[in-house]
Amino acid sequence: xxxxxxxxxxxxxxxxxxxxxxxxxxxxxxxxxxxxxxxxxxxxxxxxxxxxxxxxxxxxxxxxxxxxxxxxxxxxxxxxxxxxxxxxxxxxxxxxxxxxxxxxxxxxxxxxxxxxxxxxxxxxxxxxxxxxxxxxxxxxxxxxxxxxxxxx
Amino acid sequence: xxxxxxxxxxxxxxxxxxxxxxxxxxxxxxxxxxxxxxxxxxxxxxxxxxxxxxxxxxxxxxxxxxxxxxxxxxxxxxxxxxxxxxxxxxxxxxxxxxxxxxxxxxxxxxxxxxxxxxxxxxxxxxxxxxxxxxxxxxxxxxxxxxxxxxxxxxx
Numbered sequence: 001x002x003x004x005x006x007x008x009x010x011x012x013x014x015x016x017x018x019x020x021x022x023x024x025x026x027x028x029x030x031x032x033x034x035x036x037x038x039x040x041x042x043x044x045x046x047x048x049x050x051x052x053x054x055x056x057x058x059x060x061x062x063x064x065x066x067x068x069x070x071x072x073x074x075x076x077x078x079x080x081x082x083x084x085x086x087x088x089x090x091x092x093x094x095x096x097x098x099x100x101x102x103x104x105x106x107x108x109x110x111x112x113x114x115x116x117x118x119x120x121x122x123x124x125x126x127x128x129x130x131x132x133x134x135x136x137x138x139x140x141x142x143x144x145x146x147x148x149x150x151x152x
Numbered sequence: 153x154x155x156x157x158x159x160x161x162x163x164x165x166x167x168x169x170x171x172x173x174x175x176x177x178x179x180x181x182x183x184x185x186x187x188x189x190x191x192x193x194x195x196x197x198x199x200x201x202x203x204x205x206x207x208x209x210x211x212x213x214x215x216x217x218x219x220x221x222x223x224x225x226x227x228x229x230x231x232x233x234x235x236x237x238x239x240x241x242x243x244x245x246x247x248x249x250x251x252x253x254x255x256x257x258x259x260x261x262x263x264x265x266x267x268x269x270x271x272x273x274x275x276x277x278x279x280x281x282x283x284x285x286x287x288x289x290x291x292x293x294x295x296x297x298x299x300x301x302x303x304x305x306x307x
Contacts, residue, residue, distance in 0.1 A: 033228050
């Protein structure tokens with residue numbers, strides 16, 4: 001476990017798998033998250049404008065980005081005995097059916113604290129054209145004792 | 153969850169608009185029994201395949217001691233633990249960003265409770281924002297995760 005932390009360096013890149021967005025994946029996310037906001041279901045509703053924003057059709061849930069970033073972070077953390085502890089995100093652009101998006105992370109810093117060790121990462125999601133969809137920051141803990149860290 | 157109302161228009165008139173949100177005032181919440189089925193349905197919707205979420209024999213051999221939910225399960229819990237007239241369901245609510253801290257995993261069979269409130273509200277660039285603040289607990293009163301987010305309220 002400590003080997004993982006010691007070998008990590010600022011600038012290290014983590015990539016998550018690509019995710020192809022369709023009406024079906026959006027519908028599945030409605031059923032899985034219980035978020036049935038018409039933003040994600042109703043094309044007619046989405047023809048209108050929302051204050052200063054106009055989408056022109058249904059959009060993917062912003063929180064799907066959050067789920068995909070989480071998957072990337074936990075898939076990286078679990079094999080190292082590490083814990084995904086924090087994720088902060090901001091949405092930059094909407095995602096539509098037909099888009100393919102991919103999460104990425106870059107290690108920015110390592111930090112030892114009184115009782116543990118942390119890796120800080122910048123995260124983002126881009127679509128197939130390289131457009132920035134979401135940005136944020138994450139914190140992954142590399143505890144000295146994973147079992148103890150899980151039973152706090 | 154057969155009683156969950158998936159038509160978010162149905163109760164729209166009963167939901168608070170931005171003007172009625174009182175910073176600091178708790179939101180009404182509901183306890184929710186988190187099932188293995190609900191965890192795995194969520195996992196499949198974001199392509200999660202890790203055996204910690206699907207393989208009990210594997211999970212039992214790890215320090216986790218059994219199947220857990222992925223940290224991002226709060227996405228489901230937010231709607232599962234709030235009633236149909238909760239303002240987060242107002243059609244046209246736009247998520248602007250969130251931050252969450254994870255303390256311990258949720259597990260299948262947990263009864264999840266939520267303490268939540270609108271913490272702040274403001275107007276920026278002609279848009280109405282509300283900040284929501286949330287903590288999810290398991291049936292032992294232990295914190296699972298805590299987070300806050302900003303939504304743009306429908307006009």
